[in-house]
Amino acid sequence: MLSSIITLPLHAMPLTNGNSINTAPLDEGEDTEPLIDNDPIPPQCCSARLNLAFLMFCGFSVVYGLRVNLSVAMVAMVNTTDPEPALNSSVVSACPLPPGGDNISDSFHQPAGIPGGYLSGHYGGSIFLGVGVLVTAFLTLLTPLAAQMGSHWLFALRALEGFGEGVTFPAMMAMWARWAPPPERSRLMTLSGSGGNFGAFIALPLTGLISQSLGWPAVFYLCGAAGCLWAVVWFIFISDDPRTHRRISKEERDYIIKSIGSQGTGHGWSVPLLSMSMSVPLWAIIITQMCSNWSYYTLLTSLPTYMDNVMHFDLKSNGFLSALPYLGAWLMTMLSGLVADSLIEREVFSITVVRKLFTLIGLMLPAAFFVAVSFAGCNHILAVTFLTLSTTLGGISAPGVYINQIDIAPRYAGFLMGISNTFGTIPGVLAPLLQDTSLRHTMAGWMKVFWVAAGINVGGALVYTIFGSGKIQPWANTEDERAETEKERSRSIST
Structure with a gap:
């Protein structure tokens, strides 16, 4: 689901409960939120951190609008360039037309995720996030020209866009590691990451409308221009670190710095690769996100095809109905972030339990x-309803596994996000390949597509429930934190 794309941070210092950050003892196995002094907490309304979340939300809305526009616009492109179907076409209409062309799936890969996350963690994420969106938007402006030059040029252009888009989520994670107070991370990060769902919701019907009204090239000109405009605003108003932000209040800056502590600093050039590669909680994140992304890529690349070839909705209805699931996911993502933070702040559950609970349900x-859709058959209302509910409820996992990198390793959250995102694109390659074109033109074929997606989802949920964790990992601590932990151990042994 689209919530799968959301990868975010949580946890700053492994402190046990207490009234002061200076008096709370360290415990390597603790996964409760670090508490801060009883100073008044600066309100979120009109704050620098909320403005950052909103601008990120807008940025990811643009990125995912650019990401899905080809899925709908391609229907118009194919109809324009090849209006007459082949005489030997073997396409079989799976359902009758609803009362009263084939789509070329486009998987938008992210090959720059790992280096982008690494550099963002070292230098800060604002430049990489801004440049990533700007490059993607500029290349989108060239899409009509590439389409005229041939399919190979279009494929190459979309691959280059993947490089630009691939750095955005790791950069976001690196920024939140420095900006998001631990008690607010779920809501801030789910707000910013939910822009992906919102962008898909807006882009799918808008792309169909623009294609029919202004022609398909206008889709890419308008979307690309919106991305370039966003980048200008981003570079003017955003800073990597609250310490260097020109418009933040002293109260908010001190609150953020004190609540995050030493974990809110860059990780330097060296990273503990061996320890990371042997980290069970990290592999639980990677595997679970891959499983969830299978469902996400299935819908992202194939839902317009399902609506067009199986349900026979027209282009305008296709875009609107394909967008409904992402509206639900956007709303559910933001609501889940608020609930997750509330459960952690009130100490109803530990971070580990909250992450597992939301991931399991989501x-x-x-x-x-997904299984229900396979039994809906040609009932248009049920099929759309079940698909909408499936993606909507997938938003529950947003404050679960998708922000877990910052729980287990705040300082390396951007780098870990790059790793998990890179692995997470594997389903984007495999899902369309395994969903053979002829298979997806029959109802029986689509039943297999939905059943496979459901089974993979269940597998991911079980893996994370068994092996996931919200505890900061020993290899993620700073030198000072490791030394303090050793001191505390020595004291406990001596007493």
Whole structure:
């Protein structure tokens, strides 16, 4: 689901409960939120951190609008360039037309994720996030020209866009490691990351409308221009670190710095690669996100095809109905972030339990509705309803596994995001390849597509429930934190 794309941070210092950050003892196995002094907390309304979240939200809305526009626009492109179907076409209409062309799936890969996350963690994420969106938007402006030159040029252009888009989420993670107070991370990060769902929701119907009204090239000109405009605003108003922000209040700056502590600094040039590669919680994140992304890429690249070839909705209805699931996911993502933070702040559950609970629900319920879609047959209302509910409920996992990198390793959150995002694009390659074109033109074929997606979702939920964790990992601590932990151990042994 689209919530799968959301990868965000949480946890700053492994402190046990207490009233002061200076008096709370360290415990390597603790996964409760670090508490701060009883100073008044600066309100979020009109704050620098909320403005940052909103601008990120807008940026990811643009990125995912650019990402999905080809899925709908391609229907118009194919109809324009090849209006007459081949005489020997073997396409079989799976359902009758609803009362009263084939789509070329486009998987938008992210090969720059790992280096982008590494450099963002070292230098700061604002430049990489801004440049990533700007490059993607500029290349989108060239899409009509590439399409005229041939399919190979279009494929190459979309691959280059993947490089630009691939650095954005790791850069976001690196920035939140420095900006998001631990008690607010779920809501801030789910707000910013939910821009992906919102962008898909807006772009899918808008692309169909623009294609029919102004022609398909206008889709890429307008979307590309919006991305370039966003980049200008981003570079004017955003800073990597609250210490260097020109418009932040002293109260808010001190609150953020004190609550995050030493984990809110860059990780330097060296990273503990061996320890990371042997980290079970990290592999639980990677595997679970890959499983969830399978469902996401299935819908992202194939839903317009399903609506067009199987349900026979027209281009305008296709875009609107394909967008409905992402509206639900956007709303559910933001609501889940608020609930998750509330459970952690009130100490109802530990971070580990919250992450597992939201991930389990956010993967199992969508799997159930994927199965339900396969039994809906040609009932247009049920099919759209079940698909919408499946993606909507997938938003519950947003404050779960998708922000877990910052729980286990705040300083390396951007780099870990790059790793998990890179692995997470594998389903973007495999899912369309395994969904053979002829298979997806029959109802029986689509049943297999939905059943496979449901089974993979369930597998990911079980893996994370068993092996996931919200505890900061020993290899992620700073030198000072490791030394302090050793001191505390020595004191406990001596007493």
